[in-house]
Amino acid sequence: xxxxxxxxxxxxxxxxxxxxxxxxxxxxxxxxxxxxxxxxxxxxxxxxxxxxxxxxxxxxxxxxxxxxxxxxxxxxxxxxxxxxxxxxxxxxxxxxxxxxxxxxxxxxxxxxxxxxxxxxxxxxxxxxxxxxxxxxxxxxxxxxxxxxxxxxxxxxxxxxxxxxxxxxxxxxxxxxxxxxxxxxxxxxxxxxxxxxxxxxxxxxxxxxxxxxxxxxxxxxxxxxxxxxxxxxxxxxxxxxxxxxxxxxxxxxxxxxxxxxxxxxxxxxxxxxxxxxxxxxxxxxxxxxxxxxxxxxxxxxxxxxxxxxxxxxxxxxxxxxxxx
Amino acid sequence: xxxxxxxxxxxxxxxxxxxxxxxxxxxxxxxxxxxxxxxxxxxxxxxxxxxxxxxxxxxxxxxxxxxxxxxxxxxxxxxxxxxxxxxxxxxxxxxxxxxxxxxxxxxxxxxxxxxxxxxxxxxxxxxxxxxxxxxxxxxxxxxxxxxxxxxxxxxxxxxxxxxxxxxxxxxxxxxxxxxxxxxxxxxxxxxxxxxxxxxxxxxxxxxxxxxxxxxxxxxxxxxxxxxxxxxxxxxxxxxxxxxxxxxxxxxxxxxxxxxxxxxxxxxxxxxxxxxxxxxxxxxxxxxxxxxxxxxxxxxxxxxxxxxxxxxxxxxxxxxxxxx
Numbered sequence: 001x002x003x004x005x006x007x008x009x010x011x012x013x014x015x016x017x018x019x020x021x022x023x024x025x026x027x028x029x030x031x032x033x034x035x036x037x038x039x040x041x042x043x044x045x046x047x048x049x050x051x052x053x054x055x056x057x058x059x060x061x062x063x064x065x066x067x068x069x070x071x072x073x074x075x076x077x078x079x080x081x082x083x084x085x086x087x088x089x090x091x092x093x094x095x096x097x098x099x100x101x102x103x104x105x106x107x108x109x110x111x112x113x114x115x116x117x118x119x120x121x122x123x124x125x126x127x128x129x130x131x132x133x134x135x136x137x138x139x140x141x142x143x144x145x146x147x148x149x150x151x152x153x154x155x156x157x158x159x160x161x162x163x164x165x166x167x168x169x170x171x172x173x174x175x176x177x178x179x180x181x182x183x184x185x186x187x188x189x190x191x192x193x194x195x196x197x198x199x200x201x202x203x204x205x206x207x208x209x210x211x212x213x214x215x216x217x218x219x220x221x222x223x224x225x226x227x228x229x230x231x232x233x234x235x236x237x238x239x240x241x242x243x244x245x246x247x248x249x250x251x252x253x254x255x256x257x258x259x260x261x262x263x264x265x266x267x268x269x270x271x272x273x274x275x276x277x278x279x280x281x282x283x284x285x286x287x288x289x290x291x292x293x294x295x296x297x298x299x300x301x302x303x304x305x306x307x308x309x310x311x312x313x314x315x316x317x318x319x320x321x322x323x
Numbered sequence: 324x325x326x327x328x329x330x331x332x333x334x335x336x337x338x339x340x341x342x343x344x345x346x347x348x349x350x351x352x353x354x355x356x357x358x359x360x361x362x363x364x365x366x367x368x369x370x371x372x373x374x375x376x377x378x379x380x381x382x383x384x385x386x387x388x389x390x391x392x393x394x395x396x397x398x399x400x401x402x403x404x405x406x407x408x409x410x411x412x413x414x415x416x417x418x419x420x421x422x423x424x425x426x427x428x429x430x431x432x433x434x435x436x437x438x439x440x441x442x443x444x445x446x447x448x449x450x451x452x453x454x455x456x457x458x459x460x461x462x463x464x465x466x467x468x469x470x471x472x473x474x475x476x477x478x479x480x481x482x483x484x485x486x487x488x489x490x491x492x493x494x495x496x497x498x499x500x501x502x503x504x505x506x507x508x509x510x511x512x513x514x515x516x517x518x519x520x521x522x523x524x525x526x527x528x529x530x531x532x533x534x535x536x537x538x539x540x541x542x543x544x545x546x547x548x549x550x551x552x553x554x555x556x557x558x559x560x561x562x563x564x565x566x567x568x569x570x571x572x573x574x575x576x577x578x579x580x581x582x583x584x585x586x587x588x589x590x591x592x593x594x595x596x597x598x599x600x601x602x603x604x605x606x607x608x609x610x611x612x613x614x615x616x617x618x619x620x621x622x623x624x625x626x627x628x629x630x631x632x633x634x635x636x637x638x639x640x641x642x643x644x645x646x
Contacts, residue, residue: 052519129561173521186565196375197565198496207561209554209580216584218561224547231532238452238530238541240563242509242520257532261539 020166022318023159029273029316032309033163036271040246041170047269049246051171056247057237057258058164060178060185060202062294063251063275064193065156066145068284069291072152073184076139080123094118117222125222129183129207132220136187150321153192158322160249160275164193167247175199175245177237179229179254179293183207183220201240203228229254234261244268251275252294256302263306272308274299279314343489345641346482352596352639355632356486359594363569364493370592372569374494379570380560380581381487383501383508383525385617386574386598387516388479389468391607392614395475396507399462403446406458417441440545448545452506452530455543459510473644476515481645483572483598487516490570498522498568500560502552502577502616506530506543524563526551552577557584567591574598575617579625586629595631597622602637 020037024030039047040054061067078100081091091097096115099107108115124132145155164174176185176195182202189195205225207218228236234257237245248255248262251274263272276296277286287296303310313320343360347353362370363377384390401423404414414420419438422430431438447455468478487497499508499518505525512518528548530541551559557580560568571578571585574597586595599619600609610619626633636643 182562182565198563200565204562207558209557209584211580211583215588216557216580218557218584234532234539234541235530239505239527240521242505242523257534257539260534261532261541265538 020169021159021162023162025316025318027316029309029311032271033166033273036247036269037166037170037172040269049268053243053246053268054167054170054172055175055241055243055245056167056172057175057177057233057245057249057262058160059250059252059255059258060176060180062277063157063249063255064160064164064176065152066148066283067290067293068277068286069146071180071293072143072145072155073180074292075143075152076136076184077119077123079139079143080135081119084122088122091122121222124181124183125205125220127220129218129220132183133187136184140188148321153188155321156192157275157317158319159317161193161322163249164195168194172247173199175201175237175241177228177233177258178202179227182228201228201236231257233258237261245270247271247273249273249275250299251277252290252296253299254293254295256299259299259308260302260306263308272303272306273311274303274308275311276300276313278312279317279320281314282320283313285314343492344482344485346485348639348641350639352632352634355594356489356596359570359592360489360493360495363592372591376566376569376591377490377493377495378498378564378566378568379490379495380498380500380556380568380572380585381483382573382575382578382581383499383503385600386480386572386578387483387487387499388475389471389606390613390616391600391609392469394503394616395466395468395478396503397615398466398475399459399507400442400446402462402466403458404442407445411445414445444545447504447506448528448543450543452541452543455506456510459507463511471644476511478644479515480598480640481642482640484516484645486572487518491517495570496522498524498560498564500551500556500581501525502550505551524551524559554580556581560584568593570594570596572596572598573622574600575613575619576622577616577618579622582622582631583625583629586631595626595629596634597626597631598634599623599636601635602640602643604637605643606636608637 021030039045040049042048058064061071081097081100085091096108096118099115100119140151140153143152144150145152148155167174174195176189178185180202182200182204185202186197186200189200203226206221206223208221209218237258244266245262246268248259250259259272263270277284279285286294344353362368363372365371381387384394404420408414419431419441422438423442463474463476466475467473468475471478490497497518499512501508503525505523505527508525509520509523512523526549529544529546531544532541560581567589568585569591571582573582582595586593600607602608609617
């Protein structure tokens with residue numbers, strides 16, 4: 001019975017609390033989130049939305065956690081290849097590995113990302129999901145962000161954690177819809193964001209099933225790669241969820257398609273929100289020219305046109321990372 | 324708050340009820356389901372499983388609803404092509420359509436199912452998900468099963484509806500994992516089985532996103548077809564759910580891989596169950612030689628080896644379809 005009482009109590013506590021988003025400064029961004037959540041969950045409102053349709057989707061890199069100087073998954077791939085190098089001495093002759101060791105990323109991107117895909121294969125494929133999870137778990141315990149010196153699962157945005165909880169307390173199902181690897185994010189999403197594995201959608205490729213010595217085994221591969229970015233995001237939402245979200249949170253042009261899908265012509269009220277990285281001191285400031293990922297140009301134009309909330313990280317957020 | 328009270332009340336009612344599976348005759352099949360559900364949901368049992376991990380997967384064709392003489396989706400495809408024929412007079416010269424009209428299914432299967440894929444394309448692709456749903460909804464309202472004279476969403480198994488409810492009342496999340504089309508099943512799964520769209524996994528192909536005259540549009544296509552059958556089932560479970568189920572229900576060799584994945588070497592207690600179609604009078608009797616789908620040979624052998632429950636439809640089920 002306990003399982004049914006926990007959300008009930010959480011909802012009661014949330015209702016009683018004066019401010020559901022304490023890390024947000026007062027202003028139109030914060031207010032837009034509160035107004036939206038209040039109207040769709042108020043059964044006497046004309047904008048009421050039944051619980052089953054309260055689906056919210058969140059990009060991860062740059063929306064829930066820091067994606068600069070590189071998305072953490074890239075650091076994982078590099079670290080994993082380094083870790084495996086002693087067992088694979090022949091890798092030393094591989095141009096991609098050599099480029100990586102010189103921190104010369106250009107060659108990795110040449111020839112349709114051939115080198116980068118090789119690094120991803122060496123760090124992600126030809127292992128079981130269980131082996132992969134173990135590798136990510138171990139890495140998360142020791143790796144540190146180069147600027148902040150914190151574990152990558154701590155360089156997450158406290159104001160967005162509050163939005164996640166606030167939505168869930170009001171009956172929303174919260175999903176990640178990210179260009180990051182699905183298996184990668186599922187290792188930490190529950191503990192880090194309270195988002196369970198089956199609500200994590202991301203980039204994926206095949207995992208092949210076979211019976212091996214009488215045991216069922218899945219082996220991660222690189223074929224049938226699906227990139228969950230740009231138009232891929234609404235396509236993945238349709239494939240994995242099968243209904244239109246009513247709230248969508250992103251930070252880059254890669255999120256524009258799912259923001260459009262969520263907010264334009266939706267028969268239900270909807271909320272689109274873009275986190276604009278404007279805080280060079282507490283985090284990073286970028287839009288048109290990010291270091292690696294998170295380019296935001298057309299998304300800002302579309303935000304004006306469609307009335308999406310644009311969060312100015314510097315002025316709208318009281319704190320960035322959890323204390 | 325209502326949303327939190329409903330499962331609570333349902334659980335209380337289920338606990339108070341004497342028999343959670345009234346359409347099942349007493350016997351080892353029924354008892355195996357009850358014993359499993361009781362032990363995994365009893366917090367004082369060594370076999371207790373936390374709610375988050377109580378994932379149950381169900382095949383659809385032949386497990387939740389009747390798949391004979393053909394899976395209903397095939398009848399839908401045929402009816403939809405017939406419906407569209409007047410608007411597409413050139414289809415009359417198409418050999419697949421000609422075969423269909425003569426009810427001569429052989430040519431549809433020749434040359435790697437070329438004709439059948441053409442019928443599926445004409446009835447499923449080049450339309451939005453909303454248009455597709457509308458077509459299926461309209462068809463379900465009028466189409467009747469050739470033997471039973473009932474709508475296809477009534478040729479469902481009452482004993483399995485009881486298992487679905489019983490599991491959900493004990494904290495299980497119930498999923499469909501079927502070779503049937505994902506978009507097809509999502510049209511009726513919630514109303515018919517209480518299984519919401521995001522818990523329906525099936526065969527799918529691409530739906531392409533674009534902005535068209537300023538509106539977001541998804542268009543169903545035929546490329547990147549993923550067949551959710553045999554080894555594809557555990558692969559899809561990993562992709563969509565990201566964790567191993569503890570209960571798996573099927574009826575054919577096509578379900579064997581997901582039964583193996585669920586039950587062999589699972590660190591949690593698990594249940595595998597096969598519905599054996601043994602009732603020629605009330606439904607159909609088939610295993611090695613089904614009319615179209617549902618071949619069951621190696622699955623029966625594997626059931627013996629791995630201790631899966633085999634339901635004898637004729638003797639284990641008091642009723643087949645809902646009254």
